[in-house]
Structure formats: structure tokens, C-alpha cells
Amino acid sequence: MIKIPGFLGCGISSGIKRNGKKDLGLIFSTVTAKVAGVFTTNVVKAAPVILGIERVKGGRCQAIIVNSGNANACTGKKGLEDAISTARHVANKLGIDESLVIPSSTGVIGVPLPMVKIKNAIPELISKLSEDGLLDTTKAIMTTDKFPKFASAQMKVDGKFGTISAIGKGAGMIAPQMATMLCFILTDINLDLKAQKLALKNAVNNSFNRIIVDGDTSTNDTVLMLSNGVLENKPIKDGDKNFRKFERILTQLTTEIAEMVVRDGEGATKVVKIIVKGTRTEKDAENIARTIGSSLLVKTALYGEDPNWGRVLAAAGRAGVKFDPLKVDLYYRNYKVVRNGIEILDESKVNHILKQPNFPITLDLKSGKSGFFVIASDITMDYLKLNAQYRT
Amino acid sequence: MIKIPGFLGCGISSGIKRNGKKDLGLIFSTVTAKVAGVFTTNVVKAAPVILGIERVKGGRCQAIIVNSGNANACTGKKGLEDAISTARHVANKLGIDESLVIPSSTGVIGVPLPMVKIKNAIPELISKLSEDGLLDTTKAIMTTDKFPKFASAQMKVDGKFGTISAIGKGAGMIAPQMATMLCFILTDINLDLKAQKLALKNAVNNSFNRIIVDGDTSTNDTVLMLSNGVLENKPIKDGDKNFRKFERILTQLTTEIAEMVVRDGEGATKVVKIIVKGTRTEKDAENIARTIGSSLLVKTALYGEDPNWGRVLAAAGRAGVKFDPLKVDLYYRNYKVVRNGIEILDESKVNHILKQPNFPITLDLKSGKSGFFVIASDITMDYLKLNAQYRT
Numbered sequence: 001m002i003k004i005p006g007f008l009g010c011g012i013s014s015g016i017k018r019n020g021k022k023d024l025g026l027i028f029s030t031v032t033a034k035v036a037g038v039f040t041t042n043v044v045k046a047a048p049v050i051l052g053i054e055r056v057k058g059g060r061c062q063a064i065i066v067n068s069g070n071a072n073a074c075t076g077k078k079g080l081e082d083a084i085s086t087a088r089h090v091a092n093k094l095g096i097d098e099s100l101v102i103p104s105s106t107g108v109i110g111v112p113l114p115m116v117k118i119k120n121a122i123p124e125l126i127s128k129l130s131e132d133g134l135l136d137t138t139k140a141i142m143t144t145d146k147f148p149k150f151a152s153a154q155m156k157v158d159g160k161f162g163t164i165s166a167i168g169k170g171a172g173m174i175a176p177q178m179a180t181m182l183c184f185i186l187t188d189i190n191l192d193l194k195a196q197k198l199a200l201k202n203a204v205n206n207s208f209n210r211i212i213v214d215g216d217t218s219t220n221d222t223v224l225m226l227s228n229g230v231l232e233n234k235p236i237k238d239g240d241k242n243f244r245k246f247e248r249i250l251t252q253l254t255t256e257i258a259e260m261v262v263r264d265g266e267g268a269t270k271v272v273k274i275i276v277k278g279t280r281t282e283k284d285a286e287n288i289a290r291t292i293g294s295s296l297l298v299k300t301a302l303y304g305e306d307p308n309w310g311r312v313l314a315a316a317g318r319a320g321v322k323f324d325p326l327k328v329d330l331y332y333r334n335y336k337v338v339r340n341g342i343e344i345l346d347e348s349k350v351n352h353i354l355k356q357p358n359f360p361i362t363l364d365l366k367s368g369k370s371g372f373f374v375i376a377s378d379i380t381m382d383y384l385k386l387n388a389q390y391r392t
Numbered sequence: 393m394i395k396i397p398g399f400l401g402c403g404i405s406s407g408i409k410r411n412g413k414k415d416l417g418l419i420f421s422t423v424t425a426k427v428a429g430v431f432t433t434n435v436v437k438a439a440p441v442i443l444g445i446e447r448v449k450g451g452r453c454q455a456i457i458v459n460s461g462n463a464n465a466c467t468g469k470k471g472l473e474d475a476i477s478t479a480r481h482v483a484n485k486l487g488i489d490e491s492l493v494i495p496s497s498t499g500v501i502g503v504p505l506p507m508v509k510i511k512n513a514i515p516e517l518i519s520k521l522s523e524d525g526l527l528d529t530t531k532a533i534m535t536t537d538k539f540p541k542f543a544s545a546q547m548k549v550d551g552k553f554g555t556i557s558a559i560g561k562g563a564g565m566i567a568p569q570m571a572t573m574l575c576f577i578l579t580d581i582n583l584d585l586k587a588q589k590l591a592l593k594n595a596v597n598n599s600f601n602r603i604i605v606d607g608d609t610s611t612n613d614t615v616l617m618l619s620n621g622v623l624e625n626k627p628i629k630d631g632d633k634n635f636r637k638f639e640r641i642l643t644q645l646t647t648e649i650a651e652m653v654v655r656d657g658e659g660a661t662k663v664v665k666i667i668v669k670g671t672r673t674e675k676d677a678e679n680i681a682r683t684i685g686s687s688l689l690v691k692t693a694l695y696g697e698d699p700n701w702g703r704v705l706a707a708a709g710r711a712g713v714k715f716d717p718l719k720v721d722l723y724y725r726n727y728k729v730v731r732n733g734i735e736i737l738d739e740s741k742v743n744h745i746l747k748q749p750n751f752p753i754t755l756d757l758k759s760g761k762s763g764f765f766v767i768a769s770d771i772t773m774d775y776l777k778l779n780a781q782y783r784t
Contacts, residue, residue, distance in 0.1 A: 109705070314611050317436030318434045340468070
């Protein structure tokens with residue numbers, strides 16, 4: 001992982017997870033950073049999300065304290081007090097204002113945070129902060145993740161190279177809206193706060209909000225972006241030519257993390273881009289793409305490596321969008337299997353594509369110029385095993 | 393199965409299914425019957441559904457020809473011609489008008505009907521028609537069903553006992569709207585056509601439209617109701633006291649068939665009634681109940697016999713309904729596990745309920761007087777096996 005000037009990280013085992021794996025991480029900026037955030041749209045929000053939404057409004061952040069193994073969700077007033085208390089402890093030990101610390105949690109719902117363990121671990125956590133420590137932070141936020149997820153890029157601004165890094169986690173509760181559980185984006189590039197918020201919103205809409213593993217939306221989904229300005233460039237504003245460049249790089253990074261999340265999607269064996277085009281409006285294409293990407297019958301067909309295009313069309317047909325089924329073309333990769341609603345290519349001809357871990361399915365309604373895509377995983381035996389047995 | 397005066401049935405093997413099982417059925421009324429129908433809301437409609445919708449408009453029907461093993465869906469113009477041709481053959485052999493025959497199909501999508509096999513089988517089919525043959529019809533419409541589904545009741549009208557029987561099939565592609573694949577309801581009771589339509593619509597809304605196995609909507613879903621009036625009672629009209637009674641009995645029968653479909657829901661081990669109450673509007677309760685009943689994480693928790701109430705609350709929270717999570721109570725059967733959004737009863741206390749094949753989960757938002765329920769199954773390893781391997 002590339003170091004980001006002015007950012008330190010670490011991750012340790014505090015005993016929240018019974019198996020001794022890392023479960024507590026800290027991200028610290030040596031100077032106060034500007035912060036933007038995107039949070040779950042679920043009405044049932046975890047305590048750290050409720051607090052995070054408040055603190056992000058202030059526009060400034062210097063530390064993120066994050067734990068795995070416990071979501072601190074559905075924990076009522078006590079949960080909110082625990083989130084505040086955790087942040088306060090970290091702030092006191094770091095000698096910064098508590099409003100500059102944002103807590104974040106992921107794990108089991110409905111169980112109170114083990115506050116004694118967390119508080120006891122904070123001195124060790126702070127002592128281990130280092131420029132190389134962000135990989136450990138990444139490991140400390142894993143739950144059912146099979147691998148740590150991070151991506152970095154550099155961008156030349158005012159003649160100097162700035163860094164943008166993203167670390168993320170997520171493999172379950174992956175949903176149509178607000179899909180990753182947690183993602184933290186850190187950059188030394190100076191941005192105008194309004195531009196930072198806009199870039200983050202657009203990047204999330206084009207990445208995390210397009211991945212579908214199981215259609216469930218977490219109570220804890222959080223994306224935070226900290227820019228500490230250590231690069232000392234002139235702040236990038238919306239409309240600058242550097243803004244489009246920054247936004248493009250940011251979207252690339254969040255897309256990489258999003259695709260890692262789908263690839264890691266609890267037991268997934270396939271990552272399929274579902275492209276819907278030729279619709280009258282983008283919303284129509286989005287509704288159809290999301291319905292196909294969420295369809296259990298499509299997902300099980302993908303798992304079975306079965307080019308069952310009938311299930312794709314049937315899912316499209318229940319998306320709430322009127323279209324003429326006798327005008328529809330369907331492609332597996334570049335093979336046209338269906339023309340004008342009926343099969344023109346023996347499915348056995350595309351069996352070899354279905355055996356690949358990644359391929360696109362394109363549905364063309366030929367009724368307009370709009371389109372949308374989502375990235376979906378299959379649903380496998382391992383998904384069921386993980387989710388039926390998680391906790392018990 | 394109780395005989396219904398004036399109705400004959402049969403079911404044979406015509407070779408559509410490769411395994412030699414019954415795959416072609418016929419229902420025949422000795423006199424022309426009044427017909428009402430409810431069909432899939434999917435934009436992509438199978439050929440027999442397109443034709444059925446047209447023919448039901450005429451209000452009269454005398455025969456239903458139904459096959460399994462092939463859905464005749466996504467088969468284009470040829471598919472529609474095949475549906476018409478099948479009905480015409482049956483009509484010619486029976487010596488009735490072809491507009492009085494409604495075809496129906498269930499099975500694999502996208503494959504043309506084997507018309508030679510079907511036409512060759514029609515003489516045998518007609519020769520085997522009998523009062524006792526409807527059980528064979530029920531068997532002939534099974535696909536992944538593990539058992540034939542039928543229910544009968546009697547009702548006293550004008551001093552005489554009339555019969556209402558329903559036969560159904562369905563175990564996969566079970567969806568929020570229009571859930572069973574096929575259900576045929578037969579009665580010798582004379583009904584005003586308008587009343588018949590209304591009774592059927594209400595019965596379907598309160599039964600088939602409330603069951604959720606996998607959230608997918610079939611291209612072929614069809615419920616047809618034939619009343620041949622052989623009982624010679626005064627036609628029952630909307631508003632008559634007999635109408636309410638008829639509607640209640642009909643709803644009981646369709647509910648029985650619907651529950652059989654959920655119980656048979658490809659590999660299901662649990663049938664759970666999800667009751668949402670205390671909402672401001674019925675629509676709010678419906679949206680929440682359907683979201684919980686469709687949630688993969690809830691369904692896998694049910695399969696794992698894990699009282700993971702956090703998943704139930706998280707699903708409720710993404711249903712698009714605003715509510716206060718700190719006012720919510722949750723019950724497994726009569727055990728209150730959550731009060732005002734937080735756990736008050738150790739989940740281990742309800743483990744014995746989760747081991748039962750049927751139990752209700754009640755979510756009370758305590759914000760109004762409306763409510764709604766759905767009946768949902770779990771998602772199991774067997775579901776995945778069936779759906780990943782169906783066809784291949």
C-alpha cells in the first residue's frame with residue numbers, strides 16, 4: 001500500500017473477535033483534514049452512523065476509530081453513548097478535540113460494544129500508529145472478507161504528485177443502494193470542501209451504488225473521505241480541470257474497491273456486469289439492471305453456469321418498466337443469444353463464457369438511447385453456509 | 393379429491409418431459425362455463441398467457457389444455473401460433489368452439505413447444521377424460537413440485553350443496569405479485585360473471601399475492617376459475633349474503649394452495665408468517681412485510697434457525713418507509729425479543745421456536761393501526777441445487 005503523506009494507521013486485536021484476529025483500527029491525520037461522508041440509506045442506522053452523520057457536518061476530522069466484530073447497531077441509547085465514549089477516549093489520548101474523531105463499526109447487530117476491551121486497547125492502538133500501518137487498519141476492519149481491500153493512485157497537481165488511497169471492507173449485506181460496508185479514502189491533496197463532497201458523491205454513485213451481492217442494505221454502510229492538504233496545492237474546486245481528473249481517479253479507486261467487494265461477495269464465484277441499454281430513460285435502465293442483478297433465479301443460474309436467458313428476460317419483465325419483449329436483444333459477452341425476444345443462438349454455444357469468472361450480459365431494449373449497468377455476483381452454496389451459520 | 397359435477401379431467405405423459413412423467417392435462421366442463429382469470433404482471437408474458445388474457449375477456453370457457461415441461465415463453469410469434477394451434481386441435485376433437493379452449497403452460501422458458509408430440513397425444517387425452525381424472529391433471533402440471541396440490545370445499549346454496557375445488561402447482565419463481573405458477577378453480581355453483589371476477593381477484597390478493605419464496609415473478613402465472621352452473625342455483629351476485637360466503641370459502645381454498653406452494657418452495661424447510669403492524673397505512677406495512685419476506689439475509693437466518701432479529705430490523709429499515717427504530721417491538725411467535733428497538737430477551741430463549749417448521753414473526757412499529765402479512769419460506773441448499781442445476 002502506498003503511504004499517504006500526513007496519514008498514519010494501525011490495527012490490533014483487542015479481543016472483540018473471539019478468534020484473536022485484528023478487530024480495532026485507527027486512522028490518524030497529523031493535521032486536521034477536511035471530511036466528506038456517505039452513509040447507509042437504511043432507516044435503521046447503527047450508532048456510529050448516527051454520530052458520524054452529525055460529525056461530518058462539521059467538515060473537519062482528524063481520526064477514525066473503527067472496530068470489526070460488533071456493529072453497534074440496534075443498541076439504542078446505550079449504543080450511541082458507547083460510540084461517543086469511544087471517540088472521546090481516542091481524542092483524549094491523541095490530545096485532539098473529540099468532535100474531530102469519527103467512530104465506525106462493523107459486525108454483529110444488536111450486541112453492546114465491549115467497552116472495557118476497547119478502552120483498554122486504545123493506548124496500544126495509538127502507540128502503534130505508523131505510516132506503514134494502514135494495511136493493518138485494512139485487516140482490522142475485515143469480517144467475512146477473504147482478503148484485505150485497498151487501492152491507491154497518484155495525481156499531479158501544481159507540479160507535485162498527490163496520493164489518493166482507499167481502504168475498504170465488505171462481502172455481505174451488499175445492496176442496491178450504498179453497497180460497501182466501510183470505505184475510507186485518504187488523500188494529501190487539498191480540495192475545496194464542496195468539491196470534495198461532490199466528487200465523493202459522484203464516485204459512490206458510480207461504484208458502490210452499482211454493486212449487488214444479496215440486495216440487503218446494511219445498517220452501518222459508511223464511506224468517509226479525508227483530505228489533509230499536506231501536498232500544499234491550491235485547493236481544487238468544482239469546475240477546475242483538476243476537479244474532473246480527481247473525480248475520475250477517485251471513481252476508479254472506489255470502483256476497484258467495489259469490484260473487490262463483489263468478487264469477495266460471500267462465496268461468490270462470478271462477477272457479472274449487467275448492462276441494460278436502449279431504454280427511454282436512465283431510470284428505466286437502472287430499474288431493469290437492478291432487478292436482473294438482484295434476481296435469485298438469475299444468480300443461481302450464474303452459479304450453475306447455465307446460460308438461462310429466459311430468467312434474465314423474466315427478471316427484466318418484472319422491473320416495473322413497460323417494454324416490448326419482441327424487440328429485445330440479449331448478449332452474453334459479444335454473443336447475441338436472443339434477437340427480438342427469441343433465441344437465435346443455441347445456448348450451448350455460450351457455455352464457455354458462462355464458465356468464466358467475469359463476463360458482461362447486455363440487454364438491449366432498442367427503444368431509446370439511455371442505459372445503466374450494475375455489477376452483480378452469483379449466489380452460491382458458500383453464501384448460504386456463511387449466512388445461515390454466521391454467529392451460530 | 394372431491395368430484396365437481398359437470399367437470400372431467402385427465403393427465404397423461406406425452407413425451408414433453410424426457411423422464412416419462414405426466415406432462416399434459418385437460419380439464420373439460422360438460423357445459424360451457426363462465427370464466428374469470430388472473431395472470432402474471434410480468435411484461436414478458438408467455439404465449440398461452442397472452443392468448444388466455446384475450447379469451448377470458450369473452451367470459452366463457454369449456455376446456456383448459458395444460459402442459460408442463462415447457463413454458464412456451466419467449467418463443468415469439470411461433471409460440472403464439474403454437475398456443476392457438478394446440479387449443480384449436482383440442483376444440484376440434486372435442487367438437488366445441490376454439491374460443492372456448494384456454495391453453496396453459498409451465499416449464500422451461502425459450503424452447504418451442506414440441507407440437508407433434510402434443511397433437512399426437514390429444515386423442516388419448518380426450519379418451520381418458522373422467523370425473524375422477526382431475527388428480528391426474530394435478531399431477532400433469534407438476535414441475536419441481538414435490539407433491540400434487542389440491543383443495544376442495546362445499547357450500548350450501550338454495551338448499552343444495554355446491555362444490556368448489558382448486559388444483560395448483562408451483563414451487564419456484566414464487567413472487568411478491570401473482571405468486572403461484574398455475575391454479576385452476578372449478579365450481580358447479582352458478583355465479584354472476586362480475587361477482588365471479590371480483591371474488592377471484594380478492595381471493596388471489598389475499599393468498600397467492602402474499603407468498604414469497606424467491607421474489608421472482610413468472611412469465612406464466614395463471615389463475616383461472618370456471619363456474620359451470622350445473623348446480624342450477626340462482627346466480628350469486630356481488631352483495632348477496634351468499635357472495636361473502638363464497639368469497640370466504642374461495643379465499644380459504646386459494647390460501648391452502650398458496651401455503652402448499654410455499655411449503656413446497658424448492659427446498660424450503662420453513663414457512664414463516666411475517667406480520668407487520670402498527671403502521672400508519674396498510675401500504676407501509678405491506679412494503680415492510682414484503683422486504684423482510686424477500687430478504688436473503690432473513691431467509692438464510694431462518695434456514696440456519698438463527699433468531700437474528702437484527703437482520704429483520706435491517707430489512708425493515710430499507711423498505712422505503714420512514715419509522716422510528718427506537719419504537720419497534722419484535723416477536724418470535726409470542727416471545728417479545730425486542731422492545732423499543734433493543735433486545736430485551738436473550739435470543740437463545742427462542743431457539744426452540746426457530747426449530748419449528750411454521751411460526752410467525754411479528755414486527756410492531758407502534759405508530760398506527762394498519763397492518764399486513766406475507767408468508768415466506770427460507771432459502772436452502774436444496775433451493776440452490778435445484779435452481780443452479782435445473783435444465784443442465
